[in-house]
Amino acid sequence: MSAGLAFDNVTCLRGGRILFEGLCWALGPGEAGLVLGPNGVGKSSLIRIAAGLLAPLGGRVTGEGARALLSEAAALDAERTLVAALGFWAGLEGRRAAVAEALDAVGLADIADVPVRLLSTGQRRRAAFARVLASGAPVWLLDEPANGLDTASVAMLEARIAEHRAAGGIALVATHQPIALPGAREIRW
Amino acid sequence: MVTALVWRELRRAWSSGGLVLPIAFFLLVAILFPFAVGPDGRLLARIGGGVIWAAALLAALLPVERLVTPDAESGVLDQLVVRGYSDASIAAAKMLGHWLGFGPALLAATCVAAALLHVPGAALGTILLGLAIGTPGLAALGVATAALVAGLRGAGALAGLVMLPFAVPLLIFGAGASGGEPGAIKLLAAISLLLVAGCPWVAGAAMRMGRG
Numbered sequence: 001m002s003a004g005l006a007f008d009n010v011t012c013l014r015g016g017r018i019l020f021e022g023l024c025w026a027l028g029p030g031e032a033g034l035v036l037g038p039n040g041v042g043k044s045s046l047i048r049i050a051a052g053l054l055a056p057l058g059g060r061v062t063g064e065g066a067r068a069l070l071s072e073a074a075a076l077d078a079e080r081t082l083v084a085a086l087g088f089w090a091g092l093e094g095r096r097a098a099v100a101e102a103l104d105a106v107g108l109a110d111i112a113d114v115p116v117r118l119l120s121t122g123q124r125r126r127a128a129f130a131r132v133l134a135s136g137a138p139v140w141l142l143d144e145p146a147n148g149l150d151t152a153s154v155a156m157l158e159a160r161i162a163e164h165r166a167a168g169g170i171a172l173v174a175t176h177q178p179i180a181l182p183g184a185r186e187i188r189w
Numbered sequence: 190m191v192t193a194l195v196w197r198e199l200r201r202a203w204s205s206g207g208l209v210l211p212i213a214f215f216l217l218v219a220i221l222f223p224f225a226v227g228p229d230g231r232l233l234a235r236i237g238g239g240v241i242w243a244a245a246l247l248a249a250l251l252p253v254e255r256l257v258t259p260d261a262e263s264g265v266l267d268q269l270v271v272r273g274y275s276d277a278s279i280a281a282a283k284m285l286g287h288w289l290g291f292g293p294a295l296l297a298a299t300c301v302a303a304a305l306l307h308v309p310g311a312a313l314g315t316i317l318l319g320l321a322i323g324t325p326g327l328a329a330l331g332v333a334t335a336a337l338v339a340g341l342r343g344a345g346a347l348a349g350l351v352m353l354p355f356a357v358p359l360l361i362f363g364a365g366a367s368g369g370e371p372g373a374i375k376l377l378a379a380i381s382l383l384l385v386a387g388c389p390w391v392a393g394a395a396m397r398m399g400r401g
Binding site: 054131 | 190193197201204205262263264265267268270271272400401
């Protein structure tokens with residue numbers, strides 16, 4: 001898959017404060033970016049700018065290929081079953097068939113028929129990650145993907161990211177927890 | 190693809206009871222009015238059209254809090270924008286879903302309300318026509334208001350204050366049309382069209398501001 005994501009001199013202003021200024025980096029197929037830094041430094045804002053949800057104060061975001069976002073909010077309808085809630089999003093992209101495989105890949109296939117409101121924090125997180133998998137987007141934007149995950153699930157997350165990169169995808173990961181991303185480019189300021 | 194969004198709105202309205210409540214509220218007003226005003230059939234028939242319109246307006250306002258706020262908080266709007274949906278098209282889908290949720294049911298309930306209020310059959314036709322033209326405007330206004338007050342404290346009460354001035358023209362021309370005023374139905378259609386055409390942009394801009 002062809003993929004690309006680049007920040008060109010990007011400056012971010014939030015709440016009257018410059019969070020970062022003149023940030024430049026580029027990721028090509030198979031590469032990963034690791035956004036590091038303490039709380040409040042602007043990691044989430046960087047992910048939201050990369051997703052096109054926030055307009056940067058200055059600079060440009062360029063890229064190639066569809067982007068999939070994993071943010072703090074799960075965006076799954078609480079009253080629906082897991083498979084139906086994910087199916088809505090996959091259906092928007094015409095990829096409903098990918099849901100079962102994605103649920104299997106994150107280890108939630110057994111509880112596909114459980115309503116989303118009954119899921120635990122970690123399960124919800126993995127469900128949101130399953131949406132990223134099912135989207136088939138070449139560029140993954142993951143904001144704190146390891147939050148609420150147990151050790152086994154973090155290993156699963158690392159394995160899925162590695163597979164995605166091996167297939168030529170890009171992963172931009174903002175985290176304050178250790179996630180093993182071999183050869184990832186560190187982005188900090 | 191927008192069909193999927195409209196369908197989701199409808200399904201959420203069903204499952205949260207948002208479909209039954211406005212209609213129940215609407216009928217409640219129609220039931221209470223004759224008790225409050227007294228059983229004078231001619232008086233009821235004269236004010237019936239206005240009562241139905243005021244009740245319809247308030248019924249359209251009832252589900253305002255669940256139209257945009259839950260989606261903004263749960264990240265659904267973010268995910269839609271990442272997938273390339275424009276804010277205005279999301280708002281337009283919400284308007285259509287909101288209208289389908291309460292519009293047709295409200296028209297059906299109006300027949301019951303008209304009987305309770307002694308509205309004669311000929312006037313009922315005009316009221317139904319007026320509501321069919323005016324309710325899309327009410328739905329559009331409801332979504333725009335919901336987007337404007339999303340995430341604020343006391344959003345429900347604030348929504349009423351924000352929406353009311355814009356709903357007043359609909360109310361004047363709607364009630365006027367049901368009273369047989371010539372030309373009122375055309376002015377009602379003009380106001381409704383203006384709201385339907387303008388509100389997606391207003392709601393879209395409000396949702397975009399809410400993200401920043």
